[in-house]
Amino acid sequence: MQTEKILVAICGASGMIFARSFLRLMWTARQPADGICSEAGRQVLAHELAMAPEDLPGAGHWFSPDDLAAPPASGSSRYLGMVILPCTMGTLAAIASGQSRNLIHRAADVMLKERRPLLLTTRETPLNRIHLENMLRAHDAGATICPPLPGFYLHPKTLEEAADTFSWRLADMLGIGIAGRARWGE
Numbered sequence: 001m002q003t004e005k006i007l008v009a010i011c012g013a014s015g016m017i018f019a020r021s022f023l024r025l026m027w028t029a030r031q032p033a034d035g036i037c038s039e040a041g042r043q044v045l046a047h048e049l050a051m052a053p054e055d056l057p058g059a060g061h062w063f064s065p066d067d068l069a070a071p072p073a074s075g076s077s078r079y080l081g082m083v084i085l086p087c088t089m090g091t092l093a094a095i096a097s098g099q100s101r102n103l104i105h106r107a108a109d110v111m112l113k114e115r116r117p118l119l120l121t122t123r124e125t126p127l128n129r130i131h132l133e134n135m136l137r138a139h140d141a142g143a144t145i146c147p148p149l150p151g152f153y154l155h156p157k158t159l160e161e162a163a164d165t166f167s168w169r170l171a172d173m174l175g176i177g178i179a180g181r182a183r184w185g186e
């Protein structure tokens with residue numbers, strides 16, 4: 001069992017099923033996690049899943065996005081990495097331009113300056129030039145751009161199973177071992 005926590009931020013993009021899947025996976029893998037949910041994230045989570053962040057499994061503590069004095073705001077915090085799931089174009093823009101206006105932006109900025117994993121599951125379609133340029137800027141600063149796309153080659157039978165295939169990829173990128181995880185060719 002891992003001892004260092006991961007940080008999961010939920011923004012106000014469509015795709016809350018992916019956030020629920022990933023947090024459930026962290027719960028079953030006994031990987032400690034803390035969360036931050038933006039105000040827009042709360043609204044979309046309520047709309048898509050009729051849930052509040054506190055109803056989701058897997059996060060030990062939910063920080064307010066306005067609390068810029070919370071532990072994730074400091075490089076001295078011991079998070080092994082951060083996932084923004086789903087990540088809006090607005091939060092992507094804030095990160096790409098270094099504007100630490102809320103705790104999600106600031107924590108992401110900390111991950112980049114400390115050279116720790118930062119996974120941005122950017123969700124929008126279609127993408128305009130500003131979105132694409134911001135993704136490249138964030139990539140060049142050290143973030144991993146990983147849009148929420150399931151692996152259909154694993155033949156998921158439900159939307160939940162499809163979301164789980166993406167959660168497994170995120171766990172791989174963070175170095176979190178998942179027992180029994182399906183893989184191509186195995």
Ligand SMILES: Cc1cc2nc3c(=O)[nH]c(=O)nc-3n(C[C@H](O)[C@H](O)[C@H](O)COP(=O)(O)O)c2cc1C
Pocket residue numbers: 010011012013014038039040041043044047087088089090091123124
């Ligand atoms: C139902 C709903 C779905 C949305 N989906 C997206 C989306 O997929 N991608 C996106 O960038 N913004 C989306 N938005 C707009 C964002 O919520 C909005 O830009 C918000 O200010 C983002 O704030 P945040 O980045 O702090 O969460 C959506 C809004 C609503 C109400």
